[in-house]
Amino acid sequence: MDSHRPVHRSGLTMPINNARFVNAAWTRGCDGFTLDLQDSVPQSQKAHARTLVPRAIEIAGQGGGEVQVRINQAYIEADVAAAVWPGLSGLNMGHTLTVAQVRLMDASVSRVERERGLRPGSIEIDVSPDSVLGTTALEDLVNASSRIGSFGGVGGYDYALSLGVEMFTGVDAFFYPRGLGSLIARAHGKAFPLAAQIRDTSGSVSDADHAFRQAEATRKLGGRRGSGLHPNVVEPMNRALTPPPEEVAEAERILTLWQELDERHEAEGVFGTTTVDRYEAARARELLDWAAACAAMDAHKQRAVSRAQARRAAEEC
Amino acid sequence: MLATSALVRRSVLVVPLLDTVAVEGSWRHEADAVALDLGGDSVRPATRTSLAQAIATAARGGAEVFVCVERDRVYAQLKSAAGAVGLTGVAVRDAESARDVERVDEVLREHERNEGMLSGSLEILPLVGTARGVWNVREVVTASARIRCAGIDEPGLCRSLDIVPHEQFDPFGFARGRLIVETLAAVKLPIGIGHPLGALPRDASQDDVLRVADRARNTGFKGALCPFSSWVAACNRAFTPTDEQVAYYREVRQAFAEGVKRGTAAVPFPGGRMIDVPVDERARLVIDWSERCRARDAQKAAALSRAWQPR
Numbered sequence: 305m306d307s308h309r310p311v312h313r314s315g316l317t318m319p320i321n322n323a324r325f326v327n328a329a330w331t332r333g334c335d336g337f338t339l340d341l342q343d344s345v346p347q348s349q350k351a352h353a354r355t356l357v358p359r360a361i362e363i364a365g366q367g368g369g370e371v372q373v374r375i376n377q378a379y380i381e382a383d384v385a386a387a388v389w390p391g392l393s394g395l396n397m398g399h400t401l402t403v404a405q406v407r408l409m410d411a412s413v414s415r416v417e418r419e420r421g422l423r424p425g426s427i428e429i430d431v432s433p434d435s436v437l438g439t440t441a442l443e444d445l446v447n448a449s450s451r452i453g454s455f456g457g458v459g460g461y462d463y464a465l466s467l468g469v470e471m472f473t474g475v476d477a478f479f480y481p482r483g484l485g486s487l488i489a490r491a492h493g494k495a496f497p498l499a500a501q502i503r504d505t506s507g508s509v510s511d512a513d514h515a516f517r518q519a520e521a522t523r524k525l526g527g528r529r530g531s532g533l534h535p536n537v538v539e540p541m542n543r544a545l546t547p548p549p550e551e552v553a554e555a556e557r558i559l560t561l562w563q564e565l566d567e568r569h570e571a572e573g574v575f576g577t578t579t580v581d582r583y584e585a586a587r588a589r590e591l592l593d594w595a596a597a598c599a600a601m602d603a604h605k606q607r608a609v610s611r612a613q614a615r616r617a618a619e620e621c
Numbered sequence: 622m623l624a625t626s627a628l629v630r631r632s633v634l635v636v637p638l639l640d641t642v643a644v645e646g647s648w649r650h651e652a653d654a655v656a657l658d659l660g661g662d663s664v665r666p667a668t669r670t671s672l673a674q675a676i677a678t679a680a681r682g683g684a685e686v687f688v689c690v691e692r693d694r695v696y697a698q699l700k701s702a703a704g705a706v707g708l709t710g711v712a713v714r715d716a717e718s719a720r721d722v723e724r725v726d727e728v729l730r731e732h733e734r735n736e737g738m739l740s741g742s743l744e745i746l747p748l749v750g751t752a753r754g755v756w757n758v759r760e761v762v763t764a765s766a767r768i769r770c771a772g773i774d775e776p777g778l779c780r781s782l783d784i785v786p787h788e789q790f791d792p793f794g795f796a797r798g799r800l801i802v803e804t805l806a807a808v809k810l811p812i813g814i815g816h817p818l819g820a821l822p823r824d825a826s827q828d829d830v831l832r833v834a835d836r837a838r839n840t841g842f843k844g845a846l847c848p849f850s851s852w853v854a855a856c857n858r859a860f861t862p863t864d865e866q867v868a869y870y871r872e873v874r875q876a877f878a879e880g881v882k883r884g885t886a887a888v889p890f891p892g893g894r895m896i897d898v899p900v901d902e903r904a905r906l907v908i909d910w911s912e913r914c915r916a917r918d919a920q921k922a923a924a925l926s927r928a929w930q931p932r
Binding site: 318319321322340343344345346348349436437439440460461462464465466467468469470473475476477479480481483484506507508509510511533 | 759794795797798799801802803805806836838839840841843866881884885886887892893894895897898899900902903906910
């Protein structure tokens with residue numbers, strides 16, 4: 305990729321033992337994949353599922369998106385050993401509850417990185433405190449490993465289960481854990497996925513319109529990350545989290561005006577209804593940077609898919 | 622670990638002890654619990670007699686009975702419950718710290734000893750109604766094994782934060798969320814009604830109470846404090862799974878079990894939903910909760926039936 309800024313506008317999580325989903329993953333245009341060893345894999349299939357990881361990373365990664373594996377809290381060492389291979393960007397542990405779990409995960413990853421010749425520290429850990437217990441442990445978890453770059457989002461079925469609430473009622477049951485999570489994460493220099501709350505009473509995982517509205521509202525709030533479970537939502541998320549041309553043009557004009565103000569030694573000016581000051585200029589700069597990162601990611605994925613197609617064509621010949 | 626407390630406490634009817642008519646009728650409303658509010662009254666001999674009587678009266682319909690006491694007057698106030706039969710515990714206003722709870726715990730231990738009760742049998746129900754209490758809620762709810770449930774006292778919180786409550790603005794999303802999350806994490810039951818009836822309690826219609834209580838359930842509360850008897854039926858209903866929900870979750874369990882047999886634990890479900898382990902687990906808990914509510918209702922119905930028979 306041309307830009308170093310990570311771009312993860314869309315994510316698809318899939319059971320690693322579902323060959324149909326995994327084999328098609330690279331064609332979905334997704335910025336990132338989560339290959340699941342956890343809740344979507346029945347207990348009886350766990351051992352078999354671990355054997356599938358290296359090939360699945362290779363297949364999913366052909367599309368240019370990052371590949372993460374979600375591991376089981378109960379089988380940290382076995383899952384880490386199965387998951388840490390070239391091509392993996394990070395691990396996610398759902399239901400993270402204790403510092404000891406994170407430390408065990410970190411130590412296991414370090415050992416496997418060494419054994420397999422991977423750059424030490426290259427595998428990130430995403431912690432998902434997706435329960436009330438996780439929220440209460442967050443302050444301890446946040447610094448449990450230097451590999452932790454971000455926390456997983458709050459508001460899925462797991463969190464709803466621990467609160468004992470229904471999903472899709474139109475009530476925001478996650479206001480407190482989301483707010484507390486974002487404050488603790490940012491206070492410790494970690495990322496926390498900002499997501500707008502758009503009323504969803506259907507619970508459909510394939511609703512492209514809803515995915516677009518959700519992602520667009522998230523972008524307008526300053527959020528940059530999306531995830532889902534169905535291929536239908538990938539393109540809407542990519543589109544909605546990429547700044548549209550009119551916003552890019554406006555940001556460019558704001559920056560131009562800011563430069564003019566700066567040259568005149570003025571601290572603020574007005575652009576339309578917007579007061580342009582150094583904060584607004586910084587926001588415009590971030591948006592242009594994000595737009596460039598998105599464009600770079602799209603080009604990177606395009607090249608990756610072309611290479612994969614060419615390789616497959618050659619193999620067929 | 623999940624919040625799978627066996628407790629069913631959908632409605633806690635708060636009755637001022639000095640309102641003799643309300644006390645007399647307190648057993649008729651089918652509340653899961655009744656909290657007799659001493660309202661600052663404590664040790665007058667007349668009150669002692671009436672409190673013991675009131676506890677017996679409130680319990681006639683099968684409700685658990687609490688005495689609502691003030692944090693700093695527990696000893697004196699509990700003395701007025703000497704000799705009372707059927708007391709479940711004390712609801713403590715303005716519990717703010719572990720030390721507050723520990724002090725109440727000590728008083729209860731002495732009361733149990735004096736009354737020949739089983740040690741640890743009396744419960745503490747903290748009512749969190751101050752900023753400090755909300756901030757320290759974790760230490761409050763985990764300070765004693767006697768605590769099985771914690772409630773939020775929004776009018777108290779308004780006073781603590783100098784907030785003038787208003788129908789259109791909900792100032793307590795954070796406070797409620799904190800109480801819910803911390804109480805559930807301690808595997809105890811959070812109770813509260815939410816906005817606007819929490820901060821602005823009034824004798825509202827069944828529909829109004831049902832709507833607010835539904836919302837409270839959807840944020841994580843498992844029951845509500847009811848300052849009016851008219852709230853009880855709506856709260857019992859709102860915090861009980863409906864027949865439709867139970868039927869839906871039975872289908873979910875079946876579909877999930879079939880999916881697992883096929884080798885997948887991510888199962889598509891009609892309507893575009895996807896069910897996996899947490900959805901199946903939620904289904905199990907809702908069905909279980911429904912059965913426990915049904916059992917509790919049967920228990921109360923039997924008690925009521927006995928109470929209606931001429932003495």
